[in-house]
Amino acid sequence: METGERKRAESSEDAVVYGPGSYVIGEDILPGEYAVFTEDTSEQNAYSTCTITLYKDDTDARRIGTFQFQHHGLISLYKGQHLVITKGYAVEADRAGITPGTTGMYKAGRDMEPGTYRITPLTSGSGYYALYNDVRYYYDYIDEYAALFEPVTVNIANGQYLELFDAGSIERVPD
Numbered sequence: 571m572e573t574g575e576r577k578r579a580e581s582s583e584d585a586v587v588y589g590p591g592s593y594v595i596g597e598d599i600l601p602g603e604y605a606v607f608t609e610d611t612s613e614q615n616a617y618s619t620c621t622i623t624l625y626k627d628d629t630d631a632r633r634i635g636t637f638q639f640q641h642h643g644l645i646s647l648y649k650g651q652h653l654v655i656t657k658g659y660a661v662e663a664d665r666a667g668i669t670p671g672t673t674g675m676y677k678a679g680r681d682m683e684p685g686t687y688r689i690t691p692l693t694s695g696s697g698y699y700a701l702y703n704d705v706r707y708y709y710d711y712i713d714e715y716a717a718l719f720e721p722v723t724v725n726i727a728n729g730q731y732l733e734l735f736d737a738g739s740i741e742r743v744p745d
Contacts, residue, residue, distance in 0.1 A: 606660045607661070674733075685726060687726060691737060692737060699716060702733065
């Protein structure tokens with residue numbers, strides 16, 4: 571197993587960036603929540619994605635899943651798991667400097683304010699939104715999911731995660 575490239579980020583607080591490669595959690599990378607970014611984070615390239623595969627342990631016998639994110643995603647990593655980054659890079663979520671946008675994943679209370687939001691689709695039926703209470707990527711943690719055919723109003727609680735794909739806009743609705 572070859573360990574991936576690790577380098578210092580030019581972003582906030584000297585965050586370490588983990589490039590494409592293989593990482594055993596607790597040995598090569600600390601456990602915790604990570605943001606996984608595509609190389610093109612401009613939101614102008616809808617086809618730019620990051621791809622990771624997560625295994626239960628370093629034997630690769632029990633794959634949790636392969637995940638692909640447009641712009642960026644969030645994932646919780648636990649000691650003993652094996653992470654393979656195929657495209658993109660990972661950085662500790664608390665140091666990633668994530669700002670709200672129309673695609674990607676955001677944690678209410680850290681990356682965006684909790685509250686009520688109106689999400690408008692880019693085009694009818696082209697995108698979706700999902701709410702999670704954890705980013706372990708087991709289906710038990712999804713709270714809500716819907717395709718975006720028309721504008722929707724969504725309540726996002728502190729600590730919940732919002733994933734957006736091909737949203738045209740997102741705006742906070744005053745309380």
